[in-house]
Amino acid sequence: MYTIRIPKIIKFGKNALSETEYPRNSLVVTTAPPEVSSKWLAKMGIKDYLLFDKVEPEPSIETVQKVISEYKSKNLSAIIGLGGGSSQDVTKYAATELKIPKILIPTTFGTGSEMTTYCVLKFEGKKKLLQDERFLADMAVVDAFFLAGTPEAIIKNSVCDACAQATEGYDSKRGNEFTRSMCKAAFDVLYDAIIDDKPENYPYGSMLSGIGFGNASTTLGHALSYVFSNEGVPHGYSLSSCTTVAHRFNKSIFYEKFKEVVEKLKFDRLSLKIPFDKAADIVMTDKGHLDPNPIPVTKDDVIQLLQDITNGRL
Numbered sequence: 001m002y003t004i005r006i007p008k009i010i011k012f013g014k015n016a017l018s019e020t021e022y023p024r025n026s027l028v029v030t031t032a033p034p035e036v037s038s039k040w041l042a043k044m045g046i047k048d049y050l051l052f053d054k055v056e057p058e059p060s061i062e063t064v065q066k067v068i069s070e071y072k073s074k075n076l077s078a079i080i081g082l083g084g085g086s087s088q089d090v091t092k093y094a095a096t097e098l099k100i101p102k103i104l105i106p107t108t109f110g111t112g113s114e115m116t117t118y119c120v121l122k123f124e125g126k127k128k129l130l131q132d133e134r135f136l137a138d139m140a141v142v143d144a145f146f147l148a149g150t151p152e153a154i155i156k157n158s159v160c161d162a163c164a165q166a167t168e169g170y171d172s173k174r175g176n177e178f179t180r181s182m183c184k185a186a187f188d189v190l191y192d193a194i195i196d197d198k199p200e201n202y203p204y205g206s207m208l209s210g211i212g213f214g215n216a217s218t219t220l221g222h223a224l225s226y227v228f229s230n231e232g233v234p235h236g237y238s239l240s241s242c243t244t245v246a247h248r249f250n251k252s253i254f255y256e257k258f259k260e261v262v263e264k265l266k267f268d269r270l271s272l273k274i275p276f277d278k279a280a281d282i283v284m285t286d287k288g289h290l291d292p293n294p295i296p297v298t299k300d301d302v303i304q305l306l307q308d309i310t311n312g313r314l
């Protein structure tokens with residue numbers, strides 16, 4: 001038996017943001033400064049809302065607790081996470097604790113977080129990946145409106161993440177026929193959008209990717225990427241090489257096309273400060289990504305893959 005978990009309502013496509021009705025007395029949670037969020041809120045046409053715009057990037061559980069204590073007596077009808085992953089993660093956790101509906105509106109695309117049961121927060125300074133059915137959005141609103149104001153580098157990294165998640169998700173041993181259909185459809189949409197320069201289709205592709213991998217998992221590419229993230233490399237950028245070599249290793253049906261996408265997006269070669277041996281030890285502890293990898297991975301394999309990544313042997 002398989003179980004699929006997705007948000008109750010998904011609004012997507014042109015004008016989704018402005019045509020959706022938002023409940024009155026909602027709390028909007030965002031990382032964006034007022035000059036940016038005011039434009040977004042105007043476009044939404046939302047009325048009678050409260051605004052919390054003090055979410056820091058990579059938020060901690062303390063931020064969530066601050067939201068809860070500041071607003072628990074305000075009789076909120078919903079929390080709306082308006083922003084990238086950080087705003088959404090705070091919303092997922094706070095609304096779950098307050099037992100009120102959550103509406104997720106991604107302004108950057110790629111994580112597919114608006115579709116998933118995942119929530120990443122810092123506990124005592126360390127990032128922790130939580131997963132709970134209750135983190136699912138009651139409603140997600142996916143609209144390409146936000147792309148226009150997003151820096152090119154962020155769009156590029158985000159779409160690379162979406163491609164990596166779709167294709168690793170397809171290969172995951174935790175997947176099933178449904179997740180593979182979603183992951184395949186996601187990559188088809190993203191591949192066409194990247195190759196034919198149609199970025200307005202990125203949000204839809206990313207949404208499909210979230211439905212697919214969010215009900216399966218990511219695999220070796222993501223496992224390899226975190227040693228680069230630890231050295232400050234943006235997530236999507238590190239996946240450009242990590243997922244490519246992982247697909248080669250796994251003999252994935254997506255290897256050639258993924259490589260094509262990475263070449264089109266143009267990423268610089270990665271480098272690693274810590275020794276390969278030490279990095280491989282860290283990668284090997286990542287059972288969450290390695291166990292569902294279609295082919296068993298040894299430490300020697302990881303060392304070889306890290307060497308290939310830093311040598312540009314994709």
Ligand SMILES: [Zn+2]
Pocket residue numbers: 111161165222235
């Ligand atoms: Zn990712």
